[in-house]
Amino acid sequence: xxxxxxxxxxxxxxxxxxxxxxxxxxxxxxxxxxxxxxxxxxxxxxxxxxxxxxxxxxxxxxxxxxxxxxxxxxxxxxxxxxxxxxxxxxxxxxxxxxxxxxxxxxxxxxxxxxxxxxxxxxxxxxxxxxxx
Amino acid sequence: xxxxxxxxxxxxxxxxxxxxxxxxxxxxxxxxxxxxxxxxxxxxxxxxxxxxxxxxxxxxxxxxxxxxxxxxxxxxxxxxxxxxxxxxxxxxxxxxxxxxxxxxxxxxxxxxxxxxxxxxxxxxxxxxxxxxxxxxxxxxxxxxxxxxxxxxxxxxxxxxxxxxxxxxxxxxxxxxxxxxxxxxxxxxxxxxxxxxxxxxxxxxxxxxxxxxxxxxxxxxxxxxxxxxxxxxxxxxxxxxxxxxx
Numbered sequence: 001x002x003x004x005x006x007x008x009x010x011x012x013x014x015x016x017x018x019x020x021x022x023x024x025x026x027x028x029x030x031x032x033x034x035x036x037x038x039x040x041x042x043x044x045x046x047x048x049x050x051x052x053x054x055x056x057x058x059x060x061x062x063x064x065x066x067x068x069x070x071x072x073x074x075x076x077x078x079x080x081x082x083x084x085x086x087x088x089x090x091x092x093x094x095x096x097x098x099x100x101x102x103x104x105x106x107x108x109x110x111x112x113x114x115x116x117x118x119x120x121x122x123x124x125x126x127x128x129x130x131x132x
Numbered sequence: 133x134x135x136x137x138x139x140x141x142x143x144x145x146x147x148x149x150x151x152x153x154x155x156x157x158x159x160x161x162x163x164x165x166x167x168x169x170x171x172x173x174x175x176x177x178x179x180x181x182x183x184x185x186x187x188x189x190x191x192x193x194x195x196x197x198x199x200x201x202x203x204x205x206x207x208x209x210x211x212x213x214x215x216x217x218x219x220x221x222x223x224x225x226x227x228x229x230x231x232x233x234x235x236x237x238x239x240x241x242x243x244x245x246x247x248x249x250x251x252x253x254x255x256x257x258x259x260x261x262x263x264x265x266x267x268x269x270x271x272x273x274x275x276x277x278x279x280x281x282x283x284x285x286x287x288x289x290x291x292x293x294x295x296x297x298x299x300x301x302x303x304x305x306x307x308x309x310x311x312x313x314x315x316x317x318x319x320x321x322x323x324x325x326x327x328x329x330x331x332x333x334x335x336x337x338x339x340x341x342x343x344x345x346x347x348x349x350x351x352x353x354x355x356x357x358x359x360x361x362x363x364x365x366x367x368x369x370x371x372x373x374x375x376x377x
Contacts, residue, residue, distance in 0.1 A: 004284075004285055004291065005284065005285055005286075005287065005288075005289075005290045005291030006285055006286055007232070007245075007246070008245070008246045008247055008248055008288045009246070011248070011286055011287070011288050012248065012275075012276070012288075014286065015275065015276030015277065016276070018276070018278060019276065115232075115246070116195075116196050116197065116198055116231065116246075116252055117196045117231025117232060117233075118231075119231065119232065
């Protein structure tokens with residue numbers, strides 16, 4: 001593409017996400033965080049416009065994440081990382097500390113986004129808050 | 133479009149194909165770039181004379197699909213009972229499934245990308261000798277956008293149209309009509325002007341007029357468009373219009 005523009009599939013996905021009440025998180029094909037919606041802002045503890053987009057390098061450690069029981073969760077086991085690296089759906093219950101300092105327990109489902117022509121476009125993740 | 137090397141590139145295959153076909157006898161190579169397979173964009177293809185002239189090679193380029201090739205999809209139309217010939221009968225025609233990306237036709241760089249319109253739809257950017265033509269005949273860039281036209285990175289079609297010398301763009305609806313047809317895949321006049329201004333194009337050619345708009349309606353609409361646009365020329369797309377880029 002001669003000039004920087006997101007793929008139309010990601011544009012339409014972001015537009016859909018912006019209308020939904022389900023927390024949604026989008027990463028591009030290299031793992032940069034490119035968007036999360038208003039519903040996700042409540043869980044992540046900060047408005048997207050105040051923090052994002054975030055490069056993949058800066059994303060590491062931006063949120064403190066553990067397993068549901070509080071034990072360590074290696075970065076390569078994060079559902080979004082699995083979906084990004086293996087291009088397969090991934091689901092897991094985790095705990096994380098939002099940027100507002102609050103710990104929350106969520107179920108995360110991450111899906112690889114593939115466009116026509118076998119183009120890997122990125123990852124879409126949804127969060128569902130659960131009883132801690 | 134005629135490139136410097138004499139190659140003829142045809143953008144979509146609507147009803148004008150029949151008249152065009154009568155004037156390409158001398159061409160040895162024709163490329164037809166199809167944006168999508170809605171009927172108004174392919175209905176003229178079987179009536180394009182070069183398809184039936186073995187001395188002329190015709191390459192037909194169109195959007196990729198997850199299920200069938202371009203040839204197979206066009207064969208639904210180019211086969212009995214809708215048409216007496218089948219795609220396989222056209223020995224001088226080669227069909228190409230086009231994923232988003234760039235390819236070259238005799239020095240003309242063609243970039244295809246998917247744009248906002250129902251069903252997989254390509255837009256095309258053609259570049260030669262520093263000149264750029266962008267073709268987005270069916271395009272709804274403002275669909276679902278909270279902040280259109282503030283964010284080029286998140287605007288469908290921007291990458292194809294940025295800095296175009298000639299932008300040929302969907303101009304189907306008045307603002308009133310658009311409000312009742314959101315999601316149909318076309319632009320309002322307001323969105324058209326905003327998109328064109330965002331791209332920094334030099335000339336905007338309005339295209340894909342609503343068939344229910346009379347010439348008088350279009351003339352009046354273009355007067356208003358020219359009165360409110362800034363930074364680019366507006367040319368009304370008309371049958372037989374010729375533009376030198």
